[in-house]
Amino acid sequence: MSKIDESRTFVPVRIAVLTVSDSRNLQDDRSGDTLVARITAAGHEVADRKIIRDERGEIALQLREWCADPDIDVVISTGGTGLTGRDVTVEAHRDVYEKEIEAFGTVFTIISMKKIGTSAVQSRATGGVAQGTYLFALPGSPGACKDAWDEILAYQLDLRHRPCNFVEIMPRLDEHLRRK
Template sequence: MSRIDESKDFLPIRIAVLTVSDTRGLDEDRSGQTLVDRLEGAGHILADRKILRDERAEIAEQLRTWCADPGIDVVISTGGTGLTGRDVTVEAHRDVYEKEIDAFGTVFAMISMQKIGTSAVQSRATGGVANGTYLFALPGSTGACKDAWDEILKWQLDYRHRPCNFVEILPRLDEHLRRK
């Protein structure tokens, strides 16, 4: 159950959006635009947006660059999460993760099951943390991006969400790096 504590102030966070595609440009990037529209509509800040080819090393390098940027709190990628040979986004994300958010993929699959039935087994949506930054890899369909944002990320990226949310622990994600 998602609950918003109206007594708390909304805290906008800075989100980068990465579309992984061998064929799309910005004009054809409906999934990336769906994420941009939703995050901005929720009051968050679009920190950066890029489109990259399905190349594991290039994707991982971009994720690392954004994770090193103190002006980016969250990275959401769309595309390249399927089962074909060119789908390498999940592997690139896992190359970067310090910790995987296992339940993200599970909850996404549960939501997808309600919408697309057993076809949900083909999703490899994933989430993780690296260098104090949240990273989420979503399928390339606009429907999957809408489902992930509307059913999971909209709530978990809202500081007012109860009983807990990703934003309230954001300052502690890299605490292990500060310990002596």
């Protein structure tokens, strides 16, 4: 069973938060605020925060810029994961991924089912890795951000979480780029 191993030292990670929206700004970005509050309360660092439009190319460009930044370990986006024509965040993430973390979306759906029932089928939450950086795309509601952080990311981004976590393998994410 999963647990926190108190004998291990907590290691903060540097997380960038991206809100994808045509209508939000920093004053009314409740989902971004939810993520920032949880990230800092957990002891991690908010390395950057931006809001950009629902434009696939712009989203992918921002993800690539953050993946190339050695001071960012994780990117969490919120918004644009639904089914409407303007929802292109998932496609932008997949344009950037080197590897997709398929189980992230599955686990998120299981958690969502307990809260919102079959409406969870409308979410396309996703996770992946690019250039040694973890990327996660969450729905644009504060509740979805809370659920993803509290029930998945808070554990997986904590080195003390057992039996395994994302942080302990972080140094190996880009090992294929270092091979000779």
